[in-house]
Amino acid sequence: MATTYSVVGTSVTRDEGPDKVSGGAKYPADVVVPGTLSGKILRSPFPHARIVSIDTSKARAFPGVHTVLTAADLPDRPVGRLLRDCPVLARDRVRFVGEKVVAVAADTAEAAEEALLLIDVEYEEIEAVFDSSEAMEDSAPSLHPDKADYIGLPKPASEINNVLAENHWSKGDVDQGFSESDLIFEHTFNAQLMHQAYIEPHACVVSVDGSGKVEIWANNKGPFMLRDQLAAAAGIAKEQITLYPCNIGGDFGGKGSFMDVPLCYFLSLHSGRPVKMVMDYIQELLAGNPRHPAKITLKTGMKKDGRIWARQAHVVFNSGAYGAFKPRVYLGGADHLGGAYQIPHVNIDSYMVYTNSVPCGHMRAPAKPQVHFAVESHMDMIAEEMGIDAYQFRLINVIKPGDASPTGKEFQEIRAEDTLRGAAEAAGWDKPKSGPNIGRGMAISDQPPGSGQSSARLAMDAEGNVDLHMSLFDTGTGAHTILRQVVAEVLTIPVENVRMVIEDTNAVEFDSGSGGSRVTYTSGQAVLGAANDLRGKLISRASELFESDEDQVELVSGSFVIKGDASRTVTLQEVTSQAVTDTHGPIEGQLTYTSPTSEVTGFSAQVAEVEVDPETGQVTVLKIVTAHDVGTVLNPLTHQGQIEGGVIQGLGYALMEEISIEDGRISTLSLGDYKIPTMPDIPILETVLLESPSGPAPFDSKGIGESSNVPVAGAIANAVYDAAGVRIFDLPITAEKVLRALQEKEASGKGAG
Numbered sequence: 001m002a003t004t005y006s007v008v009g010t011s012v013t014r015d016e017g018p019d020k021v022s023g024g025a026k027y028p029a030d031v032v033v034p035g036t037l038s039g040k041i042l043r044s045p046f047p048h049a050r051i052v053s054i055d056t057s058k059a060r061a062f063p064g065v066h067t068v069l070t071a072a073d074l075p076d077r078p079v080g081r082l083l084r085d086c087p088v089l090a091r092d093r094v095r096f097v098g099e100k101v102v103a104v105a106a107d108t109a110e111a112a113e114e115a116l117l118l119i120d121v122e123y124e125e126i127e128a129v130f131d132s133s134e135a136m137e138d139s140a141p142s143l144h145p146d147k148a149d150y151i152g153l154p155k156p157a158s159e160i161n162n163v164l165a166e167n168h169w170s171k172g173d174v175d176q177g178f179s180e181s182d183l184i185f186e187h188t189f190n191a192q193l194m195h196q197a198y199i200e201p202h203a204c205v206v207s208v209d210g211s212g213k214v215e216i217w218a219n220n221k222g223p224f225m226l227r228d229q230l231a232a233a234a235g236i237a238k239e240q241i242t243l244y245p246c247n248i249g250g251d252f253g254g255k256g257s258f259m260d261v262p263l264c265y266f267l268s269l270h271s272g273r274p275v276k277m278v279m280d281y282i283q284e285l286l287a288g289n290p291r292h293p294a295k296i297t298l299k300t301g302m303k304k305d306g307r308i309w310a311r312q313a314h315v316v317f318n319s320g321a322y323g324a325f326k327p328r329v330y331l332g333g334a335d336h337l338g339g340a341y342q343i344p345h346v347n348i349d350s351y352m353v354y355t356n357s358v359p360c361g362h363m364r365a366p367a368k369p370q371v372h373f374a375v376e377s378h379m380d381m382i383a384e385e386m387g388i389d390a391y392q393f394r395l396i397n398v399i400k401p402g403d404a405s406p407t408g409k410e411f412q413e414i415r416a417e418d419t420l421r422g423a424a425e426a427a428g429w430d431k432p433k434s435g436p437n438i439g440r441g442m443a444i445s446d447q448p449p450g451s452g453q454s455s456a457r458l459a460m461d462a463e464g465n466v467d468l469h470m471s472l473f474d475t476g477t478g479a480h481t482i483l484r485q486v487v488a489e490v491l492t493i494p495v496e497n498v499r500m501v502i503e504d505t506n507a508v509e510f511d512s513g514s515g516g517s518r519v520t521y522t523s524g525q526a527v528l529g530a531a532n533d534l535r536g537k538l539i540s541r542a543s544e545l546f547e548s549d550e551d552q553v554e555l556v557s558g559s560f561v562i563k564g565d566a567s568r569t570v571t572l573q574e575v576t577s578q579a580v581t582d583t584h585g586p587i588e589g590q591l592t593y594t595s596p597t598s599e600v601t602g603f604s605a606q607v608a609e610v611e612v613d614p615e616t617g618q619v620t621v622l623k624i625v626t627a628h629d630v631g632t633v634l635n636p637l638t639h640q641g642q643i644e645g646g647v648i649q650g651l652g653y654a655l656m657e658e659i660s661i662e663d664g665r666i667s668t669l670s671l672g673d674y675k676i677p678t679m680p681d682i683p684i685l686e687t688v689l690l691e692s693p694s695g696p697a698p699f700d701s702k703g704i705g706e707s708s709n710v711p712v713a714g715a716i717a718n719a720v721y722d723a724a725g726v727r728i729f730d731l732p733i734t735a736e737k738v739l740r741a742l743q744e745k746e747a748s749g750k751g752a753g
Contacts, residue, residue: 003632006557007488007495008699011637014481015500016247016474025247028203029278031217036205037066039260039267039277040112042102042119043287044094047356047664048128048141051092051101051121058118059104064111066271068119069103069263073270079233079262080324081225083152083164085144086359088233088262094123095143095321096356097664098287105267105275128356130664132318133295135162135355143321143354151232154329158351164323165330165352169407177310177345181301185382189298190730191370193318193659194291196363197652197676200249201284202257206264207274214241214265219248221475222256222513223505225327233262234269245502251475252649253362256515257289257325282669289325289361290659293318296374298337301345306388306396310345311406313337315371318360319352325361326352327515333367338406339375340416340444340603341397346406356664362515364646365706368445369653369713373731376443376714380721390718391424391442398444411448412599413694415629419603420444422688423627427607438611438622441718443711448601449696449703450516453594454523455508456483456530459586460538462577464493464558467586468530471503471511472523477705478638479519483527485634486698490531491538492558493572508592517703518595520634521696526593528698534589541575541587600696603629604707606647608715609683612724617739619655619720621681624712627688631695631702643708644685650712652677655732 019025056068071091078084090101102119106112129135129143138161144150147164148157154165178184204218214236220226223243231238248255260277267275279288294317301310315334323329334350383393398416399405423442424430433440457469468487474480480500488495512522535555542560543550552563560570579587609623626647633639656675660668668674695702713731721727726741 003693005489005699006492007485008634009632010635012481012485012495012635014478014638016480027200027249028205028217028219028246031205031246033205033207033274036274036276037105037107037271038109038112039103039105039264039275040109040116041100042116044090044097044099044101046094046123046125047097049094049123049125051090051094052124053122054102055120056102059115062111062115062118064107065104065115066273067105067267068115069266069270074266075235077233077235078150079229079258080152081229081257081327083150083323083326083329084232085147085150086322086324088266096358097666098358099321100263103263103267105271128664130355130357132316132353132355135353136160136351143356152329160351162354163351164319164354167330167334167350169335169348170346171406171408172345174310174312174345174347178301181309182304183302183386184299185302185385186297186299187378187381188729189296189374189377191294191373192731193293193661194363194653194657195285195288195659195674196252196254196290197657198250198252198254201279201281202259203278204261204264205274205276206261206268208265208268212236212240216241216243216261217246218243218261219246219255221248221251221473221515223471223473224510224513226258226261227505229258230262230265234265243505245473245504248473248475251514252364253366253515254289255475256327257361281671285659285669285674286666287358289359291363292331292360292367292370294370296370298374298378300378300382302382302386306386306393308341308343308397311338311343313348316351316353318355318357320355320357320359322359323352325359327362331367333365333371335407336368336371336445337375339372339379340399340446341406342399342403343406348407357661358666364649365447365710368710369650372443372445372710373713373717376711377717380441380718381727391429394420394442394444411601415690415692416444416446416603418690419627419629420605422690423605423607423625426627426686426688427609427625429607437614437723438609439719439721439723440607440609441715441722442605442607443714443718444603444605445707445710446601446603447517447703447707447710448598449521450518451595451597452512452518452522453592454511454526455592456523456526457588457590458487458530458534459588460534460576461586462580464497464573464576466491466493466498467501468498468527469501469503469507470523471505471507472519473502473513475514477514477642478635479514479523481638482520482634483523486524486527487531490528490535492555517706520698520701520703521598522593522595524698525595526591529591529593530589533591534587537587537589538572538575541579542570545570545575598696600694602702602707604711606711606715608712608719610716610719610723612720612738614724614742617735617742619733619735619738621651621683621716623684623686625686625688626708627690628704628707629690630704631692632700633689633691634699634701639704640687642704643687646706646708647685647712648677648682650709651681651716653731654713654716656734658732
């Protein structure tokens, strides 16, 4: 029987909303520090070249210019989130078009831009490599010949040319599995380079005073990690650095990187003035930290009865010129190349490869949209070849309670089959389609929460109002509202009585920040623990007033009562008023929490219905049904917003979003060229929620931020095939690709493109 809550499970409007829509919210670009200079960057026009010479004399003499920096002015300390392989400014050579070469700080942005035009850099072009598979060949130029010396490189260093990290997962004996298989299928898929397309570009303000104290305002969701990265690059103690909270205008994984902060620090250090740096969208698309392209090959052995028996998976991720923008160096989501299925024999090989392209970072569920596009397309192709309905084929093989994952992980409360059935039934999988050229496709994935550390401190005043103190910078997901609801539920007070107070990085030792679907799981447990700590102290106070044992006192709907005797009550405000008077300050509760690796994951299954125009190849998505294994929903309004936002982001990934790059040069340098979904692209969206008290986060909840964007591309690719009879192996599934495949099919009688 479901537990009934008073605040949890209600749609609470986000309290920061009015400030954001009215322009009152402050972002890093809005920060005004007296005497601030404007910082600008001269970037490389070549994908791979030696820097022969740099002449900055004219720029240094330009009116309004305070400092001009090259790598020669900086310590030789590469920067990175974990792998430190990226120079703050290019030293000796450039490795991608858009790499930072020279930086200028001037009184105005206009003066800084003019000064950049006066800088003369002489380059000597050298051989470049852009294809990640080619980069692994011995004959390819080595982009980082000294990579073994980099701090943070996985050990032992890979012996494969240009491979910065390789990972291998296995279960059973894959050779035996293939030898025992009745049928073997093999297909290769390609996923494109994709930007996170947040509204707000990267921005920062850095001020270094005469004593070496550093103050930073940046749209970074991991401020404590950024503090450590800067300390390492600058050679200073992290205690000298303070990051102040600012609003973050969208993240989707892209706002965890250091971006311009280390360079901005050195500009401030050398100029003696605060410096502000704001990227425009040309720079974002040219030199941000987008989602990795991937080449994925799947080989699967089958039993005649439809059981998957063996899987060999090989994925090569194009990391671009540096690995510094990834918090784990590799992409852990590659371990999902077995899908949400029971496979006795599995071997997965994953490679992160340097190329002369824009460095890639993280994006919503890193690697999983790429992986599941391939896995779920592969599933449909096998099902068709074996004459099995795609839905029934998944039911045969989907992971069930008691099964280990394809890599041997053992999860509790597995609800994959329920989620798959929920999506199929809501979509009317077995019902006739409404017309010609219409197809349906399905896909399924799972998303366990990441782990981390978070701290929370509550302070309640005499009136029963609570301040929730944390150093968790919100990325726009509504996390702060959820955490306020947790406090309100535990203390039985209105959520309006809970105020979020975001502290700078001096408030606690460390907070992991947002990412990996861990906020409610990690920060939520810290808040829940702090609230229970405060509740215990209040009950202790109330028991003194009752002259009763603490275990006989309950807090119910804002009042303390004696168990079994409702006639004896003391209001919460009476207790808090006396407690505050006695202690001469607020009554507090606090907890620092480190979350373990979760033994629970959440599944998402989707069915897409599309129409394909046979004359143009245009794909129109008519409807997407998305079913989620969610545990307890804490806030239905923000929960649904996360689901629908993720689905539409997945739609963009499937059909249109791509950073076009040729010979290392990006051509999609505006949001006019880089297409993202707009209102006319939005199909009918239907959500199925399978609630159960099975989540690892407070009140048995589960994360929802990443899961809904993962299966979309696979579901749409399968629907396109169902509608038009052509298989698109390379994302995005554009009208041009579909039309070409239709023409090839007509000419050859084959259904692939």
